[in-house]
Each structure stands twice: as C-alpha cells, then as structure tokens.
Amino acid sequence: MNWFGDRRRKLEEELRKASSYTRSLIEASLDPLVTISPEGKITDVNEATVKVTGVGREELIGADFSNYFTEPGRAREGYQQVFQQGSVTDYPLTIRHSSGKLTSVLYNASVYKDVAGKVLGVFAAARDITERKQMEEELRAASLYTRSLIEASLDPLVTISPEGKITDVNKATELVTGFDRERLIGSDFSDYFTEPEKARQGYQKVISDGFVRDYPLTIRHTSGRLTYVLYNAALYTSESGKIQGVFAAARDITEQRQAEENLRAVNREVQEAGNVLASSVGEILMMTTQLATVSTETAASVNETISTVEEVKQTAKLSSQKSRSVSETAQQAVTVAQQGNIAVNATVEGINHIKALMESVGESIVRLSEQTLAIGEIITAVSDLAQQSNLLAVNAAIEASKAGEHGKGFAVVAQEIKSLADQSKHATEQVRAILGDIQKATGASVLAAEQVSKAVDAGVMQAAESGESIKKLAGNIAESAQAALQIAASSQQQLVGMDQIALAMDNIKVAAQQNVEGTKQAEKAAQNLNELGLKLKEMIGKYKV
Amino acid sequence: MSDKSIDWDRIHRRVAGTGAAIEKGFTPGPEEVQKILKARAGELSREPRREEAGEHIELVEFMLAKQRYGIESRYVGEVYPLKDYTPLPCTPPFVLGLINVRGRIISVVDIGKFFDMPEKGIGELSNVLIIRDDKMEFGILADSIIGVRKIAVERIQPSLPTLGGIRGEFLQGITNEPLAILDAGKLLSNGNIIVHEEA
Numbered sequence: 001m002n003w004f005g006d007r008r009r010k011l012e013e014e015l016r017k018a019s020s021y022t023r024s025l026i027e028a029s030l031d032p033l034v035t036i037s038p039e040g041k042i043t044d045v046n047e048a049t050v051k052v053t054g055v056g057r058e059e060l061i062g063a064d065f066s067n068y069f070t071e072p073g074r075a076r077e078g079y080q081q082v083f084q085q086g087s088v089t090d091y092p093l094t095i096r097h098s099s100g101k102l103t104s105v106l107y108n109a110s111v112y113k114d115v116a117g118k119v120l121g122v123f124a125a126a127r128d129i130t131e132r133k134q135m136e137e138e139l140r141a142a143s144l145y146t147r148s149l150i151e152a153s154l155d156p157l158v159t160i161s162p163e164g165k166i167t168d169v170n171k172a173t174e175l176v177t178g179f180d181r182e183r184l185i186g187s188d189f190s191d192y193f194t195e196p197e198k199a200r201q202g203y204q205k206v207i208s209d210g211f212v213r214d215y216p217l218t219i220r221h222t223s224g225r226l227t228y229v230l231y232n233a234a235l236y237t238s239e240s241g242k243i244q245g246v247f248a249a250a251r252d253i254t255e256q257r258q259a260e261e262n263l264r265a266v267n268r269e270v271q272e273a274g275n276v277l278a279s280s281v282g283e284i285l286m287m288t289t290q291l292a293t294v295s296t297e298t299a300a301s302v303n304e305t306i307s308t309v310e311e312v313k314q315t316a317k318l319s320s321q322k323s324r325s326v327s328e329t330a331q332q333a334v335t336v337a338q339q340g341n342i343a344v345n346a347t348v349e350g351i352n353h354i355k356a357l358m359e360s361v362g363e364s365i366v367r368l369s370e371q372t373l374a375i376g377e378i379i380t381a382v383s384d385l386a387q388q389s390n391l392l393a394v395n396a397a398i399e400a401s402k403a404g405e406h407g408k409g410f411a412v413v414a415q416e417i418k419s420l421a422d423q424s425k426h427a428t429e430q431v432r433a434i435l436g437d438i439q440k441a442t443g444a445s446v447l448a449a450e451q452v453s454k455a456v457d458a459g460v461m462q463a464a465e466s467g468e469s470i471k472k473l474a475g476n477i478a479e480s481a482q483a484a485l486q487i488a489a490s491s492q493q494q495l496v497g498m499d500q501i502a503l504a505m506d507n508i509k510v511a512a513q514q515n516v517e518g519t520k521q522a523e524k525a526a527q528n529l530n531e532l533g534l535k536l537k538e539m540i541g542k543y544k545v
Numbered sequence: 546m547s548d549k550s551i552d553w554d555r556i557h558r559r560v561a562g563t564g565a566a567i568e569k570g571f572t573p574g575p576e577e578v579q580k581i582l583k584a585r586a587g588e589l590s591r592e593p594r595r596e597e598a599g600e601h602i603e604l605v606e607f608m609l610a611k612q613r614y615g616i617e618s619r620y621v622g623e624v625y626p627l628k629d630y631t632p633l634p635c636t637p638p639f640v641l642g643l644i645n646v647r648g649r650i651i652s653v654v655d656i657g658k659f660f661d662m663p664e665k666g667i668g669e670l671s672n673v674l675i676i677r678d679d680k681m682e683f684g685i686l687a688d689s690i691i692g693v694r695k696i697a698v699e700r701i702q703p704s705l706p707t708l709g710g711i712r713g714e715f716l717q718g719i720t721n722e723p724l725a726i727l728d729a730g731k732l733l734s735n736g737n738i739i740v741h742e743e744a
Contacts, residue, residue: 387626390690391672394605394624397693401603401618411693418692 004089004108004125029125032095032105035112036065036079036122043121052105052128054098065124070094070102082109082122095126104129153249156219156229159236160189160203160246167245176229176252178222189248194218194226206233206246219250228254271540278533285530288523295519299512306505313498320491323484330481337474344467348460355456362449369442372435379431386424393418600698604726606691607674610657613691613724617717620729622675622682624690627653641686644673651675653684656727660715681733701726 026033032049034042045060053060053068065079066072071093078091087110095103109124150157156173158166169184177184177192189203190196195217202215215231233248396414400407573581604615605624623646630642630653639658643650653673673684701718715735717728 391624391626394690394692398605398618398621398623401693414693 004110007125008110008112008123031128032126034060034065034124034126036124038083038119038121040065040076040079049126052095052097052103052126054101068095070096078107079109079122079124082111082124083119086111092129093126104133155252156250158184158189158248158250160248162207162243162245164189164200164203173250176219176221176227176250192219194220202231203233203246203248206235206248207243210235216253217250227252228257267540271537274533274537274540278530278537281526281530281533285523285526288519288526292516292519292523295512295516299509299516302505302509302512306502306509309498309502309505313495313502316491316494316498320488320495323487323491327481327484327488330477330484333477334474334481337470337477340470341467341474344463344470348463348467351456351459351463355453355460358449358452358456362446362453365442365445365449369439369446372438372442376432376435379428379435383425383428383432386421386428389421389424390418393421601695602698602701603693603695604724605674605693606724607672607687608689608691609687611688613722614687615696615724615726616674616676616685616729617726618693620676620678620733622677624687625673625675625684627671627673627686644684646675649682651682651684653686655686656732657686676729676733678730678733683733685732696720696724 026046029046030048032052033046034049035044037043042060042063042065045057049060050057055063055068060068064072066075069075075093078088078093081091082088087108089108091107091109093105093107095105097103105126106129107124107126109122111119112121112123113119150170153170154172156176157170158173159168161167166184166187166189169181173184174180179192188196190199193199199217202212202217205215206212211232211234213232215233217229217231219227219229221227229250230253231248231250233246236244236247238244393414396417397411400411400414403410603618605618605621606613606615607624608614625644625646627644630644632642633640633652639655641653641655643652645651651673672687672690674687674690675682675684677683700720702720703718715728715731717726719725
C-alpha cells in the first residue's frame with residue numbers, strides 16, 4: 001500500500017512533470033494497470049493488462065471493466081467501493097484470459113481526481129497472486145502433510161495449554177485413551193493417567209524447564225487397560241517468545257517393559273543356574289574327595305585280596321590232596337559194596353529155602369489135621385459101639401430080672417458090662433475133646449506157618465531191595481570216586497587259576513594306585529570348576545536389570 | 546525172635562516120647578496097673594449093698610425131657626436104639642411112627658406129647674423102650690436109658706395131687722429122687738393110645 005501510494009504520488013509528480021515518461025513506466029509495469037471511468041468503462045490499460053486478458057488495447061478501452069473477471073458482480077462492487085470510499089486494498093478477483101486461463105489477482109485501487117478535486121476515474125493496479133496462492137496452497141499441503149504425519153504417528157501426541165488443558169491430539173491418543181478427539185480437547189491433560197498429580201508435575205516441569213525427557217507415566221484406557229509410556233515434551237512459543245503451550249509425545253514402553261521383565265526373568269534363571277552350578281560343583285568336589293578316600297581304601301582292599309588269593313591257593317592244594325584220598329577210599333567202598341551184593345544174593349537164596357521148608361511144614365500140619373479127622377471118625381464108631389453095649393447090658397439086665405432068682409448072677413455080669421460100656425463112652429468123649437484141642441492147635445499152626453511164609457516173602461522182597469540198594473550204593477560210590485577224581489583235577493586247575501588271579505590282582509593294584517592319582521586330579525579339576533562357578537555367580541550378581 | 550529161639554532138642558525128645566507111647570499101644574505102665582488094681586480091690590472089698598427088706602419092684606429107668614422116669618421091668622421087652630423109623634400118616638401127633646425090630650413092626654409113642662410135656666425133640670441118643678403084655682406091644686420114646694434097678698415099694702409115694710389129668714392117671718407113683726414111675730399096665734390097656742382106624 002505504501003508502495004502503491006508512493007507510486008501514485010510519484011506518478012502524479014511524473015505526470016505533472018513528464019507525461020510520456022510516466023507513460024512508459026506504466027507500460028513497463030509488470031502489474032496489469034487499468035483506469036476505469038465512473039461508468040465502469042476501461043479508459044486506459046497497459047501492456048500487462050493486454051497480456052493478462054489476451055485482448056487488444058483498442059478492444060479493451062471503452063469495454064466494461066467487469067467483463068474480464070470470473071465474477072463480474074464482485075468486480076463491479078470493487079470499483080464502486082473505490083468510488084464510494086476512495087480506495088480498496090487487496091481486493092481479490094480472478095481475471096479470465098481470452099484463452100480461458102485464470103489469473104488470481106489482488107486489486108489495489110484509488111480514485112484519481114483532477115486538480116480541482118473532481119473525480120475523474122479509478123486507477124486500479126492488479127497484483128498477480130497466482131504464485132503466491134500457489135505457495136499458499138503448497139503451505140497448506142505441507143501443513144496437511146505435517147498434520148497427517150502427526151496423525152500417522154503411533155506415539156500419542158498432544159498439545160497442552162499452559163493451564164493444562166488439552167488443545168490438540170492425534171489418533172494414537174484417541175486409541176490409547178479410548179476417548180474421541182472432541183472429548184479430549186479442552187479436558188484436563190492429567191485426567192488420563194493413573195497418577196494425575198505426577199502428570200501435572202510433568203507438564204509444569206516442561207513449562208519451568210522448557211522440556212522433559214523420558215518422563216514415565218501410565219495412561220488409563222476407558223476399558224481400564226494400562227499403557228506404560230515415557231513422555232518427551234517441549235514448550236512451543238510464538239515468534240515473539242510467548243508461551244503457547246506444551247507439545248508432548250508419549251512412547252509406549254509396555255512391550256519394552258515386558259521385554260525387560262523377560263530379561264529380568266532370564267537373568268534370574270541364569271543366576272539360579274549359576275547357584276545350581278556352584279552347588280553341583282560343590283557336590284562333585286565332595287564326591288571326588290570321597291572317591292579319593294574310596295580309591296585309597298580300594299588299594300588297601302586289593303592288597304588284602306592278594307593275600308587272600310594266596311590262602312585260597314593253599315586251600316586248593318589241600319583239597320586236591322584230600323579229593324585224591326577220597327577217590328581211593330571210594331574205590332575200596334565199591335569193592336565192599338560188591339561183596340555186600342553177593343552176600344545179599346546168598347541171603348535171598350537162604351530165605352527161599354526157608355520158604356520151601358515152611359511150605360512142607362504147613363503141608364505136614366494139614367495132613368496131621370486130616371488124620372485127626374480119621375481118628376474122630378473111629379472114635380464116633382467106638383462111641384456108637386459103647387452105646388450099643390450099654391443097651392445090650394440093659395437088655396441083659398431086663399432078661400436077668402425076668403429070670404428071677406436064676407438070673408441074679410447074670411444081672412451082676414450085665415451090670416459090669418454096662419459099667420464098661422459107660423467107661424468106654426466116657427473115654428471116647430475125652431478123646432473127642434483132645435481131638436478138638438488138636439484141631440485148634442493145627443489151625444493155629446497152619447496160621448503160624450502161613451504167617452511165616454508171608455514173612456519169608458517179605459524177607460525175600462526186603463533182601464532183594466537191600467541188594468538193589470547196595471547196587472545203587474555201589475553205583476553212587478563209583479560216581480563219587482569219579483567226582484573225587486574230577487575234584488582233584490579241578491583243584492589243580494584252580495591252582496593255576498589262582499596264580500592267574502594273583503597276577504591280575506597285581507595289575508589291579510597298579511590300576512588302583514593310578515586311580516588314586518586320577519581321583520586327585522579330578523578333585524583339583526572340580527576345585528577349579530568350583531572357582532569358575534563362584535566367578536560366574538559373581539558376574540551374574542553384577543549384571544542387574 | 547532170636548531171644549525166643551526154639552529148643553529143638555526138647556521138641557525132638559517129646560516127639561520121640563509120644564512115638565514110644567504109641568508103639569506100646571497104650572499099655573498102662575506098672576504104676577497105672579497098680580492104681581487100677583487098687584481101685585478094683587477097693588471096689589470088690591466093699592460090702593455088697595444089703596438087699597432092702599420087704600417087697601420091692603424092679604424098674605427100667607430112662608430120661609425123657611430131662612425128667613427121670615421108671616417102668617416096671619416085667620413090662621419091658623427090651624430097649625432098642627432108635628435108628629430109623631417110618632412116620633405113620635393119619636395118626637395123632639404122639640405117634641412117632643413105626644420101627645422094625647428084628648422083623649416085628651412096632652409103633653413108637655412119644656409119651657412127652659401124649660402127656661402134653663414140653664418138647665425136646667429126638668436127640669442123637671434117642672432110644673426106644675418096648676413095653677408089652679399079652680395083648681399089647683408098643684415102644685415108648687426115651688432120650689436115654691439109665692439102667693435097671695430095684696426099688697423098695699415103701700419108697701414109692703402115691704402120685705402128687707397136683708399132677709392131675711392124664712399124667713396123674715398113668716403115674717404109678719414117685720420117689721424122692723425124684724423118679725416118676727409110669728404105670729405100664731394102664732398105658733398098655735388104655736384105649737386112648739390105640740388108634741381106631743375105623744373111628
């Protein structure tokens with residue numbers, strides 16, 4: 001405007017001084033210059049106007065000013081405003097070129113008067129602002145780009161007024177709080193944290209110090225979910241240095257925290273492992289110590305074993321001798337058993353002879369019994385005879401009694417006969433009783449003979465068994481003799497074996513001594529390992545998360 | 546068994562002794578002969594029993610069903626062993642049957658059954674007393690014949706009044722031994738004992 005005012009004054013002066021010179025200057029101006037009559041008709045143009053409209057000077061002069069704009073009404077209002085107010089500044093209009101190309105311009109116009117002060121017309125100078133507009137567009141685009149960058153940021157970003165109110169937020173902030181932008185803007189920044197006081201102290205620190213770095217806070221989501229963040233914030237001021245507010249960026253460290261937790265756990269495990277290692281090494285150390293002791297004992301035992309082997313050797317020698325003598329004794333026993341077998345055979349023969357004799361004895365007894373039967377029959381006949389004699393005597397007596405006195409002597413004889421008959425009868429009864437006894441005795445004898453026969457049979461069987469037993473015994477003794485010989489042979493082999501064992505034991509002795517050495521080395525190694533374990537433990541102790 | 550070994554020598558001696566005794570045929574030794582002679586002498590030296598004074602009868606004594614009976618010897622023909630008999634059909638039970646005595650056929654009566662005495666059956670030593678008179682002859686069954694003896698009439702007591710009926714009727718009397726004396730005369734004349742075939 002100043003520029004435009006000076007220009008005008010200069011023009012007026014120049015116009016006053018040299019119209020042609022001014023004219024050339026007008027023509028030389030890059031800004032389209034135009035004069036408009038109060039009726040709105042173009043009265044003059046410069047070359048720049050011809051260029052910007054694409055219309056010839058002759059055609060332009062006398063034409064309506066408003067015809068060359070995209071908004072003729074606004075153009076008309078513009079110059080009318082100039083007529084009314086005397087001037088306008090930066091009145092935006094868009095010139096349409098005859099080819100259709102548009103040129104955005106800002107008009108600065110004022111009335112020009114004659115010396116008398118009469119308004120002659122409007123002098124309007126347009127400033128091509130196409131480039132400027134373009135720059136503005138670019139600026140806006142850049143701003144949008146920045147905005148979208150802010151919006152695209154995964155970190156929740158927020159601007160806070162000096163009073164602690166939220167003035168702007170990005171999408172990430174919406175996500176992390178669960179509130180939308182409208183709800184967030186204008187609310188208290190500190191409301192969205194688990195520790196509002198700490199949040200407040202945070203932004204106050206920014207205001208006092210100008211910034212904060214890695215300020216830890218915890219954002220609470222509407223759902224209750226917590227997000228651990230580190231805030232980095234700085235003041236932003238106006239060009240004049242006035243505090244505008246605080247720009248705060250939060251970095252979600254939940255995962256980082258998790259990772260740290262994991263690391264800590266791993267560390268703990270490593271530490272525990274170190275402990276286990278230390279204790280294991282301790283045990284190994286103890287065991288190697290024990291092993292060393294045991295090895296020493298083993299060496300001692302080996303020595304004892306060597307002496308025992310020597311003793312066993314002596315015993316084997318003795319048993320070899322003994323078994324040889326057992327073998328000889330067994331041979332003798334075999335001979336005795338053979339004699340015994342012969343004796344048993346003789347016994348069996350003898351018993352069989354007894355059996356035959358016993359059978360003949362039984363036979364004799366039976367025959368005797370049969371003969372007593374014959375005697376019985378005879379006795380029965382005798383008894384019968386006695387009976388008949390008795391009756392005859394009775395009849396004789398009867399006859400005698402019938403004879404009366406003459407028969408008296410006869411009666412005596414008859415009586416005598418009767419007495420004899422009675423005695424005979426009595427004798428036969430006695431014989432019968434004796435025969436009964438004989439019968440009983442023979443029965444008993446037959447029974448006894450039978451038992452003897454059976455006993456003899458049993459004796460034969462037993463003798464046969466004895467013979468068998470003696471045979472078996474002889475066999476066993478022969479086997480024993482064989483076994484004793486084998487024992488003698490084995491004892492010999494045992495002796496050889498014992499010598500080998502003695503040799504082996506010497507080797508073992510050497511090995512045991514080496515074992516003792518080796519164990520000592522192992523003990524030393526375990527001690528080294530133990531020290532290593534302690535060092536490891538120490539190192540782990542130093543490394544704290 | 547070994548401690549009870551048999552004394553074979555003793556056995557041999559005993560057997561030899563027995564054999565010798567058999568050889569001798571049971572001839573009594575001198576001691577035994579003396580013993581027998583002594584006994585006989587004793588017996589002979591005994592005074593013969595005095596014949597009882599007064600009247601006496603002679604009886605044949607016999608046993609029947611453990612009871613001692615006597616029958617006057619004048620009625621007894623003979624005694625005879627009952628060897629085998631032939632049972633007679635259609636006769637009273639007291640008739641045992643018929644026997645053949647040297648060609649004579651004689652009927653045998655079981656007076657035990659006739660007197661209704663307890664039965665004893667026929668023993669092995671059963672005998673028959675044949676009684677007879679001039680009219681009649683039959684056999685009486687007896688278990689055993691004791692013998693002939695004389696008995697004083699005064700010793701005979703009349704039949705016991707308790708023995709009534711048929712038994713009382715045929716009893717001649719009893720003695721204190723006791724001995725039942727059968728009245729053979731009555732038995733022989735009694736009609737009951739005769740079997741009337743036509744009746």
